[in-house]
Amino acid sequence: MTVARARSLTVAVLLTVPLAACGEGAGASAGGSGVGDRYFPKAGNEGYDVLHYALDLGYDPGAHHLTGTATITARATRDLSTLNLDLKGLDVETVTVDGATARWGRAGQELTVRPRDALGRGADFRVTVRYSGAPVTVTDPDGSEEGWLRTADGALALGEPTGSMAWFPGNHHPSDKATYGLAVTVPKGLRAVSNGEPAGEETKGDRTTYRWRVGEPMASYLATLAIGRYDIGRTTTADGLPVYTAVDPEQAEASRAVLARIPEVVAWAERTFGPYPFSSAGAIVDRPEDAGYALETQNRPVFPGAPDTVLLVHEIAHQWYGNSVTPRTWRDLWLNEGFATYAGWLWQEEHGGDTAQRTFDALYAGAYFPDAESNEALWSFPPAEPPDAAHISGTPVYWRGAMVLHRIRQTVGDGAFRALLRGWAQKHRHGTADTGDFTAYVEKSAPDEDFGAVWEDWLYGAGKPRRP
Secondary structure, three states: OOHHHHHHHHHHHHHOOOHHHOOOOOOOEEOOEOOOOOOOOOOOEOOEEEEEEEEEEEEEOOOOEEEEEEEEEEEEOOOEEEEEEEOOOOEEEEEEEOOEEOEEEEEOOEEEEEOOOOEOOOOEEEEEEEEEEOOOEEEOOOOOEEEEEEOOOOEEEEOOOOHHHHOOOEOOOOOOEEEEEEEEEEEOOOEEEEOOEEEEEEEEOOEEEEEEEEEEEEEHHHOOEEEEOOEEEEEEOOOOOEEEEEEOHHHHHHHHHHHOOHHHHHHHHHHHHOOOOOOOEEEEEEOHHHOOOOEOOOOOOEEEOOOOHHHHHHHHHOOOEOOOEEEOOHHHOHHHHHHHHHHHHHHHHHOOOOOHHHHHHHHHHOOOOOOHHHHHHOOOOOOOOOOOHHHOOOHHHHHHHHHHHHHHHHHHOHHHHHHHHHHHHHHOOOEEEOHHHHHHHHHHHOOOOOOHHHHHHHHOOOOOOOOO
């Protein structure tokens, strides 16, 4: 053990004195642990807004060991005597606030930090956390896995809904978006691929550091990190947008044709949804056994094996609906999945496949899915009211959410509906929104139409609505 490491551990032990022993600063209050999300009440934290994450990480796949320094720049939204960060597992070594050593404590996923001096409302501050350990895989209430997923040659970090707290501390709720900078050091011969744009790489001895920059606001659940051996592709769209792909060599041949369509799909989506909201596009394709699902990670979605074109369209549509316009709470996830599912319907309608109306009719008739159970599950709950955290990605959120959009289209007509798609994405570009914001926007966009039955029967209503 080095002297510096021993000193860090000693300081860490001293700093884990129970925080309740300290009095509150005059006029300051403790930041809340959790923003009160209906489905994940401990996710996120109150009292501050993160502006930027600077993550300096190192990972050794053989030892399954992660080291990290997270520097979080934030702004206090009220006077704070303490603040909380979300961090699952991993060992905290030191915490500083604006360069001064801070007291801290752990309780479950909560890392509570007491700055030396209270933080005033509106003040910008910087928290630096040094940590290390074996990052964990998180099992969601629906049984899917996220967090840090070990792969045959490295790791894949996925975050929806709460897995990002398994590899860096932060305010892990979609209501708080920030920019990012990452430096990731891995054994020479491996790559580290993340969101945003590559910002350089450097090899020293047997280690290579890859740097990434995310200049547009990003919710933490959309952050990803893929470590392993990848074939890298670089191209641009006709408008000059950089397209960066990273493909596991085992999936390269099967992925080549569909990934070559990314510029085409982005161009179609821009015509349909408005200007592309980010400064690059792309994809990460890992092996099917590395992750059991695709995810719309910002800039470059992750796929478990080569996707088909409709899945590619779905994840690229999320760059507008979910990544740029982000749900304010997990209850609003249908605003991601309903829009992205409907994007697939529009693509098929315009490229020789079924019309959106035919897809809607098949769903209503119980003839869309190959099994009766899935067809019945469509009506198990309304898309805007999942019964619990295990159902926020359930069948109604995707397909009945898309049916809500089709009912709006039927109500306002094609031209007004296309304008609504573009206008919604533009109004909340790089922000957050909830279902109430959306229904109000639709009603304001078409003030002469009555959407009462759409909201009551299709968006919030229990059971199968009467046929429109």
